[in-house]
Amino acid sequence: MLSDRSYMRDSYGRTTTSTLTWMLCALTAGFLIQTVFERALGSPHFNQFTALSLGGLQRIWLWTFVTYPLLHSNVLHWLASLVTLFFLGRELLPLMGERRFAWFSAFSAVCGGLVWLLVPHGSGGALIGATPIVCALLMLFACLHPNRALPFLFFFMPVTVRPKHLAWAVAGISALGLAVSEIPGDRFNLGIAHSAHLGGMLAALLYYRFVHLREWRTPDGRADIELPRWLSKTAKVAPAAEPAKYTVNVTAPTRESLKAEVDRILDKINSEGLAALTAQEKRLLDDARNQISRR
Structure with missing residues (x-):
């Protein structure tokens, strides 16, 4: 309108x-x-x-x-x-x-x-x-x-x-x-x-x-990046629970639900920064970007 x-x-x-x-x-x-x-x-x-x-x-x-x-x-x-x-x-x-x-x-x-x-x-x-x-x-x-x-x-x-x-x-x-x-x-x-x-x-x-x-973790529990070698060579990171308020439905079937998930992730980036994104959220942003580029 x-x-x-x-x-x-x-x-x-x-x-x-x-x-x-x-x-x-x-x-x-x-x-x-x-x-x-x-x-x-x-x-x-x-x-x-x-x-x-x-x-x-x-x-x-x-x-x-x-x-x-x-x-x-x-x-x-x-x-x-x-x-x-x-x-x-x-x-x-x-x-x-x-x-x-x-x-x-x-x-x-x-x-x-x-x-x-x-x-x-x-x-x-x-x-x-x-x-x-x-x-x-x-x-x-x-x-x-x-x-x-x-x-x-x-x-x-x-x-x-x-x-x-x-x-x-x-x-x-x-x-x-x-x-x-x-x-x-x-x-x-x-x-x-x-x-x-x-x-x-x-x-x-x-x-x-x-x-x-x-x-910054992957689904298998490993960190995406390791502690710099010039600081430590044997750093082990324990798995951390993801916050429940930013759950993401990766298999969003419709354009409206996908847009809602992307808006929620963008709000999270604005409030907590890129470092707070999970691997699922990053993949969802990549999928949304690919869909937009194919239009």
Whole structure:
């Protein structure tokens, strides 16, 4: 009918703001508020209530586990976090989905904070910055695309690096910094939270091992992809039950039922990402695409 067409309706569909955009805006707003309180007002209260510290946890300020990424030490620190978060998030958000990307970022921040708390920092130490989330996204990207070529300019010279090598380099630098800077104490501390960076990378490995590999499975119980060889050579994945709310009828007899199944799968991709699809759902999408191409 004519009234079913989009341009004849009273209201048009609106595109929602992505989780990545909200995160970038939150980092920018947090840094601006921090700058106003510190430099314009000369007040440390905003940092005290948002930065992660042992004193804050003693007051049961649990929200600081997810608010400390909003603060940064300077403009360069904030800008580096913003740019790397944008490029890595742009690659991973379509695969993970909006909700899972947000939960993964929060989980990375919590893991980074927990590992940082295990290292003694003396009195008055506080953790700020979104670098643990960035390190987690880098490690997850390296797990998913270990050999993908990443070209960039290094002192105006084109250089190509693989994500697995970049992740190893960042992990090695963080481990070295933890050993020679954080653990020795205040005398050698350079003000860089290497332990939090390692905590974010640990969160990515846990997610990849226990969440991602459990969902990309074939009907015979084997994973479609294995844990990268540069991380582990003997990874075994236990079978996981598929969610009941996204059951798919592969033998859809009519065009209407096939369209309904495809719409349900597309809704699942929009909410949970491509990684949440089962082998049956992927085959059904391929069948629907073949039917459309034969018309």
